[in-house]
Amino acid sequence: MTFHTLNELIAEGVRGRYILVRSDLNVPLDGSTVTDDGRIKASLPVLTKLTDAGARVLVTAHLGRPKGAPEDKYSLKPAAARLAELAPFSVTLAGDTVGSSAKELAASLQDGQVLVLENVRFDARETSKDDAERGAFADELVALTAGNGAFVDDAFGAVHRKHASVYDVATRLPSYQGDLVHTEVEVLRKLTADTQRPYVVVLGGSKVSDKLAVIDNLIGKADTILVGGGMLFTFLAAEGHRVAGSLLEEDQIPVVQDYLKRAADAGTEFIVPTDVVVASKFAADADHETVPADGIEGSSFGAQGIGLDIGPDSAAAFADRIKGAKTVFWNGPMGVFEFEAFSGGTRAVAKALTEAEAFTVVGGGDSAAAVRTLGFADDQFGHISTGGGASLEYLEGKELPGLSVLDR
Numbered sequence: 001m002t003f004h005t006l007n008e009l010i011a012e013g014v015r016g017r018y019i020l021v022r023s024d025l026n027v028p029l030d031g032s033t034v035t036d037d038g039r040i041k042a043s044l045p046v047l048t049k050l051t052d053a054g055a056r057v058l059v060t061a062h063l064g065r066p067k068g069a070p071e072d073k074y075s076l077k078p079a080a081a082r083l084a085e086l087a088p089f090s091v092t093l094a095g096d097t098v099g100s101s102a103k104e105l106a107a108s109l110q111d112g113q114v115l116v117l118e119n120v121r122f123d124a125r126e127t128s129k130d131d132a133e134r135g136a137f138a139d140e141l142v143a144l145t146a147g148n149g150a151f152v153d154d155a156f157g158a159v160h161r162k163h164a165s166v167y168d169v170a171t172r173l174p175s176y177q178g179d180l181v182h183t184e185v186e187v188l189r190k191l192t193a194d195t196q197r198p199y200v201v202v203l204g205g206s207k208v209s210d211k212l213a214v215i216d217n218l219i220g221k222a223d224t225i226l227v228g229g230g231m232l233f234t235f236l237a238a239e240g241h242r243v244a245g246s247l248l249e250e251d252q253i254p255v256v257q258d259y260l261k262r263a264a265d266a267g268t269e270f271i272v273p274t275d276v277v278v279a280s281k282f283a284a285d286a287d288h289e290t291v292p293a294d295g296i297e298g299s300s301f302g303a304q305g306i307g308l309d310i311g312p313d314s315a316a317a318f319a320d321r322i323k324g325a326k327t328v329f330w331n332g333p334m335g336v337f338e339f340e341a342f343s344g345g346t347r348a349v350a351k352a353l354t355e356a357e358a359f360t361v362v363g364g365g366d367s368a369a370a371v372r373t374l375g376f377a378d379d380q381f382g383h384i385s386t387g388g389g390a391s392l393e394y395l396e397g398k399e400l401p402g403l404s405v406l407d408r
């Protein structure tokens with residue numbers, strides 16, 4: 001695939017033009033505080049280049065997974081405020097996405113200024129499976145560019161989503177690849193073109209069904225897949241164990257059983273935790289204890305117990321595998337690292353990556369936030385990617401709608 005670049009767009013001239021930029025501002029929040037601004041910082045260079053060149057920039061972005069209607073807790077307010085603090089240009093947030101506020105503020109936008117539109121997922125059409133519905137929303141976004149606009153996709157974390165602000169707008173406007181997307185794709189392209197083995201993939205996090213789907217194509221590609229985070233319970237259930245109140249995708253149990261069956265023949269080894277930290281409730285101050293992975297319901301909390309981290313034996317086994325690898329890709333925290341009591345597995349995995357003599361990539365909004373929150377520095381890893389699901393889908397060899405739509 002070849003893409004029109006941001007530099008080409010700037011060379012064509014952007015002064016006075018409305019440039020629609022899809023950024024990934026999906027940052028972790030604690031109330032209205034941004035707890036990791038990595039994605040905002042990663043979005044700055046493209047916005048700075050465009051504003052320096054005199055563009056009127058309209059930023060589209062999502063935050064979380066609202067249900068197609070405005071919800072205060074998913075507002076881009078905190079992200080836009082942090083962007084405004086960091087940016088050398090003026091930033092305003094519209095009160096809506098394509099409504100009267102967006103239209104009025106866009107109309108009065110000056111050269112070199114940025115208007116962030118409210119969370120695109122406040123409109124159900126953004127994520128609709130229906131092409132016409134998404135198209136109608138894309139038309140309204142494009143209308144804000146006043147007839148002479150262009151589109152820049154710089155939201156690497158969302159390139160695997162066939163959503164209106166990622167995909168459909170690119171079919172309606174001259175479209176360009178942002179520098180962040182370019183850099184991220186280059187790193188992953190090199191990783192897939194020349195994978196040094198052993199190649200270890202570490203998976204965790206809470207987007208369990210998304211990630212279980214990705215594993216299918218990693219079987220036969222990765223030498224070892226370490227399974228932690230929320231998805232480990234579906235693996236334990238697939239092995240016939242009871243997981244009490246832990247995260248479980250019951251309908252995925254047969255899928256995981258199939259993975260486990262196919263893996264050995266394909267030369268991929270799954271390593272599933274042998275011990276788990278079980279808590280009385282989902283809270284920072286919950287009572288907790290470490291139990292064998294096949295004894296979760298036997299913890300003091302019985303059927304109420306929730307597995308919130310991998311146990312220390314599993315963390316040590318994972319660390320060993322990671323240290324023996326030549327390539328490591330990690331997406332998804334091993335546990336609820338936001339609570340200190342359940343951060344041990346994530347910390348151990350992060351430390352092992354920093355100690356491995358390997359090319360290491362950490363992908364995902366929360367995974368990147370985790371390593372920084374736990375005190376690691378970005379330069380201790382080969383690459384910290386802004387996209388978790390997007391990176392994984394790239395590595396499994398899937399076509400990413402947000403990239404293929406930009407192919408010239």
Ligand SMILES: Nc1ncnc2c1ncn2[C@@H]1O[C@H](COP(=O)(O)OP(=O)(O)O)[C@@H](O)[C@H]1O
Pocket residue numbers: 204205206207208228229230247307308309331332333334335336337338363364365366367368388389
């Ligand atoms: N056992 C678990 N139960 C519930 N949530 C978990 C568990 N392990 C990890 N998580 C949560 O997963 C979240 C990150 O998941 P995800 O969004 O999939 O990762 P990323 O953003 O890195 O792709 C974190 O907020 C963490 O608290």
Ligand SMILES: O=C(OP(=O)(O)O)[C@H](O)COP(=O)(O)O
Pocket residue numbers: 024026064065157158161207363364365366386387388389390
């Ligand atoms: O946080 C994101 O993905 P990630 O958790 O896989 O890194 C992106 O912003 C995409 O969000 P989505 O998975 O709700 O489409």
